[in-house]
Structure formats: C-alpha cells, structure tokens
Amino acid sequence: MEGDGIKVAKLGEKELKECEDQVSHLALDIGGSLIKIVYFSSISSCSSDDQKHGVLKDGIDTSSGNLNYKFLTGRLHFVKFETSKIGECIKFISSKRLHHYGDQDDEAPASDKSIIKATGGGAFKFADLFKEKLGIILDKVDEMSCLVAGANFLLKAVQREAFTYMNGQKEYVQIDHEDLYPYLLVNVGSGVSMIKVDGDNEFERVSGTSVGGGTFWGLGKLLTKCKSFDELLELSHQGNNRVIDMLVGDIYGGTDYSKIGLTSTTIASSFGKAVSENKELEEYRAEDVARSLLRMISNNIGQIAYLNALRFGLKRIFFGGFFIRGHEYTMDTISVGVHFWSKGEAKALFLRHEGFLGALGAFRNYEKNGFTDVTHEFMEQHSSKAKSSFCAGDGLQSSTHADVKDNGCIECRVQVRN
Ligand SMILES: Nc1ncnc2c1ncn2[C@@H]1O[C@H](COP(=O)(O)OP(=O)(O)OP(=O)(O)O)[C@@H](O)[C@H]1O
Numbered sequence: 344m345e346g347d348g349i350k351v352a353k354l355g356e357k358e359l360k361e362c363e364d365q366v367s368h369l370a371l372d373i374g375g376s377l378i379k380i381v382y383f384s385s386i387s388s389c390s391s392d393d394q395k396h397g398v399l400k401d402g403i404d405t406s407s408g409n410l411n412y413k414f415l416t417g418r419l420h421f422v423k424f425e426t427s428k429i430g431e432c433i434k435f436i437s438s439k440r441l442h443h444y445g446d447q448d449d450e451a452p453a454s455d456k457s458i459i460k461a462t463g464g465g466a467f468k469f470a471d472l473f474k475e476k477l478g479i480i481l482d483k484v485d486e487m488s489c490l491v492a493g494a495n496f497l498l499k500a501v502q503r504e505a506f507t508y509m510n511g512q513k514e515y516v517q518i519d520h521e522d523l524y525p526y527l528l529v530n531v532g533s534g535v536s537m538i539k540v541d542g543d544n545e546f547e548r549v550s551g552t553s554v555g556g557g558t559f560w561g562l563g564k565l566l567t568k569c570k571s572f573d574e575l576l577e578l579s580h581q582g583n584n585r586v587i588d589m590l591v592g593d594i595y596g597g598t599d600y601s602k603i604g605l606t607s608t609t610i611a612s613s614f615g616k617a618v619s620e621n622k623e624l625e626e627y628r629a630e631d632v633a634r635s636l637l638r639m640i641s642n643n644i645g646q647i648a649y650l651n652a653l654r655f656g657l658k659r660i661f662f663g664g665f666f667i668r669g670h671e672y673t674m675d676t677i678s679v680g681v682h683f684w685s686k687g688e689a690k691a692l693f694l695r696h697e698g699f700l701g702a703l704g705a706f707r708n709y710e711k712n713g714f715t716d717v718t719h720e721f722m723e724q725h726s727s728k729a730k731s732s733f734c735a736g737d738g739l740q741s742s743t744h745a746d747v748k749d750n751g752c753i754e755c756r757v758q759v760r761n
C-alpha cells in the first residue's frame with residue numbers, strides 16, 4: 344500500500360520498521376458501528392543518513408532552530424475495529440501499550456498520563472469499560488466538532504486528499520486554503536450527519552438522516568447471506584439493480600418521460616419490481632439485491648446532501664464516513680446524483696481518509712491542552728513541502744478495498760513543545 348509522496352526524513356521502509364517505537368497521542372472515535380484509532384509513533388535510535396548528518400537525534404529533528412520546540416519524525420497510524428468487538432480494540436491498545444504513552448514523557452503531569460481524547464457516542468457509552476480494562480479516562484470531545492476539525496485538517500494538510508469521482512474517472516482536487524469555506528460535510532457513518540462548515544471551528548449541523556451506512560449493512564445482512572460489510576460491497580459490484588428496481592421505462596413502456604427530464608433508465612422506484620413479480624427473496628440473486636440496496640441508499644444520501652447544499656448555496660459537498668469506503672460505485676452514484684439534481688452546479692468530493700475524520704479531530708484536540716502543537720506543525724510540513732507517504736498497516740486484517748483509509752499510516756514529522 345505504498346502511496347504517493349516523499350518520505351519526510353528520507354528514512355528507508357526497513358529503517359522505519361526497525362526504529363519505530365515511542366507512541367504518543369492516541370485518539371479514539373467510538374461510533375455506532377466502528378471504532379477508529381489514530382496515534383502517532385516517533386522513531387528513535389535510528390542510524391539513517393539524516394541522523395549521521397545531525398538532522399535526526401533519537402527521532403528528534405534538531406534543525407528546527409526554535410529551542411522551545413522539537414520535531415519528532417514518525418508515523419500517524421490509522422486503525423479500525425468493529426464496535427461490537429470492542430474487546431479486540433482494548434487488547435490491541437493494551438498489547439501495543441498505546442495507553443502508556445504519557446509514561447515516556449517525564450514532564451507530563453501524572454494526571455495527563457492516563458487521559459485519552461475520545462469522540463463518538465462510545466466515548467460516553469464505554470467510558471467505564473476503558474477505565475476498568477485499561478485504567479484510562481476518556482476525555483470526551485464533541486463528535487461534530489471532531490468531524491469538522493478532522494476534515495479541515497486533511498483538506499489543508501494532506502496533499503491529494505480530496506478528489507472527484509465520476510464515470511470511472513478519479514481526479515484529485517487542489518484545495519485553495521483561502522477558498523475552502525463554506526462547504527457541506529456529509530459524514531456517512533451508521534447514520535448520516537450533514538454539517539455546514541464556515542471556518543476552522545465554525546459550523547452547524549444542518550441535517551441528518553437515519554438512512555445511512557448502518558441501513559445498508561443491516562438490511563444487506565438480512566437480505567443476503569453476507570457475513571461482512573466488504574463481502575456485501577463486493578457482491579454489489581457484480582449485481583444489476585435493474586432486475587429489482589422499477590425503472591421509468593418499466594412504467595412508460597420503454598420510453599423516456601422527457602417532459603420532466605426522466606430517461607427510461609432512471610430508477611422510478613427502488614425495489615419496485617419485487618412487488619409485481621411475486622418472487623421469493625431466494626429467487627433473486629444476492630448480487631442484484633446488494634446492488635439495488637447500495638444504489639438506493641447512495642442516491643438518497645446524494646439527493647439529501649444536494650438539497651442541503653442548495654438550501655445554503657454551497658457549491659462543494661465533501662463526503663466522509665466509513666460507508667463510502669473508496670468504493671467506486673458508491674462514489675459514482677452519489678456524484679451522478681449531485682450532478683444531476685444540481686444541474687452541474689454542485690460538486691461531490693471524496694476524501695482519502697474518509698473514515699477517520701472524527702478520530703483525527705479528537706487527535707487535534709490535544710493542541711488545546713497546550714502541551715503539544717503536533718497537528719498544527721504537521722499541517723505545515725505537508726502543505727509547504729508536499730511530503731507525505733503511506734505505509735502498510737499493523738498486521739491487522741484489511742479488506743479487498745483496503746487503502747490507507749483502512750489500517751495504514753502516514754509518515755510525517757510533527758512539532759511538539761520541549
Ligand atoms: N468492516 C466494517 N464493518 C462494519 N461496517 C463497515 C465496515 N466497513 C465499512 N462499514 C460501513 O461503515 C459504516 C460505519 O461508518 P463510520 O465508522 O464512519 O460510522 P460510525 O462512527 O460507526 O457511526 P455513527 O457516527 O453513526 O455512530 C457502517 O454502517 C458500514 O456501512
């Protein structure tokens with residue numbers, strides 16, 4: 344899963360693997376379906392050329408020039424677990440000793456060492472469990488503000504983060520930092536939140552729908568024999584929605600209803616054919632059911648998103664959340680919907696780290712504690728020098744659509760206070 348970009352400190356993959364250790368700044372987003380983890384690990388005891396040239400010393404870049412700060416070179420890791428398997432998540436944190444990062448910072452007050460930033464409903468629901476199993480206190484950060492902080496961070500800091508996807512064409516979009524706001528952020532998790540973003544910490548949740556990722560996976564599980572979300576997604580790839588969806592042409596005898604702008608192939612009624620055909624569920628191919636379901640939900644989200652963009656005169660709609668999964672057909676359906684309804688006026692954009700907005704936002708919240716400026720400087724590293732690269736995960740399972748957004752990491756350099 345090597346990505347595009349240049350390594351920040353010119354370390355080889357092997358060196359990075361050997362050197363990687365000290366974990367700092369763990370943040371969690373515990374959602375209705377998935378737990379997302381983001382953590383930073385710096386590199387120590389390296390023998391790279393950079394160190395020989397005095398740039399890296401115990402993973403600390405001494406070239407900063409500012410004595411109040413030091414640079415740490417390392418990796419920002421992204422890991423996810425199913426919320427129903429929270430035990431696995433706790434085991435992972437425990438085995439990697441992610442929750443002990445404060446122990447390495449001798450100057451951190453004892454009270455800071457066991458406090459972890461966490462967002463999502465699970466930060467409330469599972470607070471006692473984390474305290475009991477790991478001895479950590481979850482410092483709850485508002486979910487919507489984390490989504491916004493995460494999206495703003497990615498859009499400003501990471502090169503080639505946002506892209507459009509239509510008719511099989513993926514195109515990266517260069518984001519002008521001066522011209523980012525306002526935009527609509529549509530986070531498609533278990534449910535869907537739509538947020539009008541006007542600035543760094545300026546936003547309003549303007550809408551939402553309960554028909555989201557949980558609906559696709561929940562109904563899909565009931566209607567097909569799929570055992571995993573990725574299996575359902577893969578199945579949908581091979582299906583044909585016209586077998587179950589009632590098209591305009593089915594109603595109009597094969598012709599368009601051009602007077603109101605509907606072609607004969609437009610879906611008139613999702614799953615509508617199942618009414619008149621009198622077939623049992625088993626008589627439909629699971630692939631076709633999965634395809635209709637994905638199309639129905641993606642279309643609906645695209646349409647509600649567009650209506651909200653219209654409501655506030657927003658031209659750009661960024662879609663995040665783990666439902667999207669970088670899945671071509673999902674993105675294509677949403678994009679075509681937004682393009683169709685807005686008559687080309689509004690654009691659907693997608694994010695490479697779509698599923699980690701909330702966790703990144705919680706991670707950024709450490710800045711507010713005053714003991715680190717990690718993310719701020721990380722941002723500048725990427726925006727000014729265009730340096731980022733991606734690496735494989737932590738040996739955890741990844742799916743057929745795996746990318747950096749699953750279990751992976753970004754190599755980066757961050758600045759922290761001395
Ligand atoms: N491996 C997976 N297991 C379960 N769902 C997955 C998986 N991969 C992708 N998904 C999709 O991602 C959705 C969850 O997305 P996300 O993690 O962004 O939301 P969440 O934070 O769990 O939910 P919410 O924000 O509503 O509490 C699921 O409903 C499903 O559609």
Ligand SMILES: CC(C)(CO)[C@@H](O)C(=O)NCCC(=O)O
Binds near residue numbers: 550
């Ligand atoms: C409840 C949350 C915010 C939890 O993440 C999310 O699942 C959601 O936005 N659901 C949609 C709820 C609604 O607006 O109808």
